[in-house]
Amino acid sequence: MSLQVRFITRLDKYSVPDSTLVIPSSSTNAQLEAILKGLLQSSVSSKELTRVSFDFLCLNQLIRSSLEEHIREKDESLLESVIDIEYIEKFQAPEPEDALMHDDWVSACRSLGDTILVGCYDTKVHLWNNQGEHITSLPGHTGPIRSLLFIHSDEGEHEFISGSHDQTILIWKYDQNKNSVQSLITCKGHQGTIEALALQKTCFASGSFDKTIKLWGLEEQEDKSATKECRVTINAHNENVSSIGWSSSNELISCSWDQSIKLWNMDTLQSTQTFKCGKAALSLDISPINGLLICGFTDRFIRLYDTRVQEGYVLRSTFSSHSQWVPNVMWSRTTEHLFVSGSYDSLVKLWDTRSLKAPLYDLQGHEDRVLCVDWSINSLILSGGADNSLKMFSFK
Template identity: 40%
Template sequence: MAGSSDAQLQIKLVTKQSTYAVPDIPYSVPSEIVCGELNSLVNELLTETHGGAVVEFDFLVGGELLRTHLSEHLSERQVSAEEVVLVEYVERFPAPEPQDCLEHDDWVSATQASGEWILSGSYDSTLHLWSRKGTHLLTIPGHTGAVKAVAWVETADKICSFVSASQDQTAMIWQWNQTSNSVECVHVLRGHDRGLECLAVDPTRTYIATAGWDKVIHLWSTVEGLSEGESFPKKIKFDSKVILQQLFIGLKKKIIFCILQSPLMSFQGHKEAISAVQWSEEGEMISASWDHTIKTWDAELGGIKVEIVGNKSFFDLSWSPLTRTAITASADRHVRLYDPRSTEGTLVKSTFTSHTEWVQCVKWSTTSEYHFISGSYDKQVKLWDTRSPKAPLFDMSGHQDKVLCCDWSNPELILSGSSDNSLRIFKSQHVL
């Protein structure tokens, strides 16, 4: 093992992946050893004890991934090099592989995957259904403004439902019959005074939250029959079965015959456009706004539970139920990790800096507590590990213009939509 310095450090190699465990003894290594050299050392030890193919590892020292030589890493984090240094190694996250580029007629501003299917929304007011292999299944007209958000509601074997939100001030619930490959609009959610920017379906697929430029969050039911003025349970019970009534929609004429719904509840408090809304806990929502604030709402009682004030407009927010933390996209080129319930110092736990222009969208992995993606006006989609705030794991290049939306709802697929009129699909090799 060669390093650029004669100085030596004592390290102990540890891992939570028992398959790759090496003898629990101190090893003497050059102080300026880097990740590649540590990787060679571990593989040499594994060959002696286990045999087998070479495995790529990353290394954690003091809770952060090693990205410089070891002595510099220890110095920056004020970790003593006088004692044995614990170096944890984990199997390296494999690089996502480009899979498809799905062309649209206008900017791609919304997307979400579910199982075998992909949904996308465009500035030309249309929705599109695709297979995960990139086959185009349907073009769906109906909105009269840019589609800014989409989400799956139910994905049954033959009948699926999804919701879309548009700058035309409405959200629509749709039902897709896979057998006939036909789509019907079953509900129009009308109540906003200005264009919509975001929506979220609760974990039980019973409630939908929508928000946008009128600064209000509206709460709707996917269950037929509930409307404003009717009795609404003070305690939201997350066990209701979604019932959607099939009605006729004349797609070719763009004449929609569906049920008009009124919101069940409305939440006011933001002073500028709301850019993101998510269900964070049972009976709780979290929203981000151009007014520089993040608010946590009690969806049962209607009040604000927590308010976080930032120093820039928020363009997107993604909540992780695995870590109960949120990541945000902002106008200052940074992605931030917030812990709304933190009682120890600042609520900002990490800042991730690599993008060179506005960060427009962020999305947590649904299976990993450490990984998320971000998309920016700099045309880049980046995959991050929260243990490496100074540098992303990977840059997923390919877009020719600003990235407007991204999605990682299906652990196997990373999606990004752009003002270059394309939806790009990367295959994620790391599925827990």
């Protein structure tokens, strides 16, 4: 069986004539690439064609089977018409760069500029640079660290926040040049592990195993006390609050072990929407590009939601590849379709939202559960695990 197709692209330098071709319906990605490169031979050098690789989209999904199978899944009637196949440059596999070893489980990580923050079960915050050099270890907590958040990092001056099993949040101001902690403020009020932190300009929110969300100010304290009290407490969920994130300056999203996701108007402190998920939700992240929400669950699935929808189906897609819990997910900050996930199956996966059945790549190397991931910097994917290591992967 043959199909009529047109190759289309937004890549000007690799464009081909908009003409209809007849190709075998059994064509796979490799065969589509061979056809396309044949068409490009007259306009692109052989050296360039050897270097570049392409991926192919049909009906807004990456082709991961034969073309005929792909179309039959979507709409069998289209087999009789001319089918548009969009081609894009293939994302290259992230390359393992380094493994930073610690004395205990790596349970939180964040990067900003050339600095990496690592939180461990050894109760310390560790600072590294992106060359894999250990800057310092900062004691302060009395329990394992579960959440980290950068406020600022520049020329050796670092401001960040850490949340711990010890039920406290610490606000740090560390001067690398003087090797001194200039300020260390303790935020007290939670009655459980601090699982999640989220920054919004002059304040931040925290989510805890005590089922509450608290809002804290970052303004300087007049009394110079080393202890800070929260501005607001929300009795948010019926079980542990596992993850939170700001979707706008006044809207916070939370997820919980009570199998729900909630949207909060932080002006009124009221929940505006609740989504029942059917499984305990472990992690969430909101895309800074398109506002879509991804969430990792105990049933090993990752789900994509459009929480902006007022009517209709909020759940957009489900991603299946992990074999165990997914305690951490994070969007790319620069590419709208890409995100990473870390799982108790010891794998980190790089996903494209246009490919539901399989990730783009498995990032291997951990020998135990992956507990945290970070993709704050486009060129650097981080993951930490119960094998005491922080893995660094370069992304181009």
